[in-house]
Amino acid sequence: MTDREQPPESKPLPPGDPSPVAVADDDRAVAPKAGGLMRSGLVVSVMTMLSRVMGLVRDVVVATLFGAGSGADAFFVAFKIPNFMRRLFAEGAFNQAFVPVLSEYATRGSKREVRELLNAVAGSLTAVLALITALAMLASPWLVWLFAPGFGRDPAKLALTADMLRLTFPYLLLVSLTAFAGSVLNTWNRFAVPAFTPVLLNLSLIGAALLLTPLMEEPAMALAWGVLIAGFAQLAFQVPFLVRLGLMPTPWPNFAHSGVKRILVLMAPALFGVSVSQINLLLDTVLASLLAPGSVSWLYYSDRLVELPLGVFGIAIGTVILPALSKRHAAQSGEHFAAMLDWAVRIVLLLGLPAALALAVLAEPLLISLFHYGAMTEHDITMAAMSLRAYAFGLIAFMLIKVLAPGFFARQNTKTPVKIGIIAMAANMVFNLILVWPLAHAGLALATALSAFLNAGLLGWLLWKERVLVFQPGWGRFGLQLLGGCTVMGLGLAWLSPDWQQWLGWGVWTRVQWLAMLVVAGAAVYFAWLMAFGVRLRHFRMKG
Incomplete structure (x- = not known):
């Protein structure tokens, strides 16, 4: 790491403006202890896997009750708008700006300074999001028209949405405060609680779909109530853990606080840079609303399957690596910083490549096993499989973005990713226009995948050029090991899996048994190949 990439100063942080609640303890803050990244990543992966599995159960329930009709389309858009802003703001710009600043305060500052920062950030965040939420609720018809203009052709569908x-x-406000709490817990290496929290959203939606649907004049409205209930449940769940750490803030808006100012400066470009893939997915929704009925739902169901490995592997690694990188940057440990990024890229390829291949080979069996019930038709499966394969092609790029972007944000550099983000967004628009006409909704998914590769490629090239990402020895052999393992696994899955038309006639348990057998067999073949050719678990241990 070059001199210009080091923290601008090593002197103690300037104290923030006095909090309205006096804090007597002014001792030096106890910085979070370093932990094993592999172990932390495993904790997040297990919890995320639970969340994703429950999310698939949720989608099975929704697909069975609502299929790909107008009610489902209306809910997916009504949920996608705040969910998109959550990923862009709470889990994107805010998280990437807040964690490095908080890590610096925790490493160099005092306990009082940390508490003052938390109070000011919590209060300022609540004030801004409460205003945005109120305005959005008043302007909901215009927002729907903006994000899904095709709904304007159906006034009833527009009004329902x-x-x-x-x-x-309002879920945006509640889940952003939840993300704030989760960022604090992650910084203190309490990864399990924030990773488990999304399970409550899935449980709320499943409960609402099963229990509230019969009570509603418009059945799909039950899902909207489920989202609101989930927001309160997720926030309430994390509060006791903040109290236990002694980090429960007393929210008080203070935009003049030095830490808040720094976070706002970092957030402005990060709004574009960190969540470009989400913006691209939103553009897909806008264009899909203009295509054949069901296009929004086909993209949604295929995207949900890609979100499983993306969350379990890519997001999990990105979650644990951002606080670790931020601490290493604050401690001016450039060599360890570079080694962490190399480790993250290797882990993404180790786990992401076979996952992407399995999604492509088993597209129809996966969709049939999870969604071909009730209102979901064979035509819906065929259409969703097309977009699933396109998204699977881009899975590695989606995952690389999650681990490469923290290489910039941990160093409090948000300007470079935003430039890359704008380039990728422009490319996605061009790809959309080129591919949507011959490939319809699948063209939109492929355009998103191509723009993600451009985004990840530029991030990685600049990190390598600045010597922030330094590839460690052994990449040639590692690449051959992965290529061989994926080839053997792909051929094995294609040979073992029956023709997907047979899956349509099977019952649910037969489908589940076959799918479980294929997943276990594919994973066994892949990892057996890697072990036979010298890959060992110890090669991927990394201290945070």
């Missing part, structure tokens, strides 16, 4: 949005948009 707007009504749902008034219920779902």
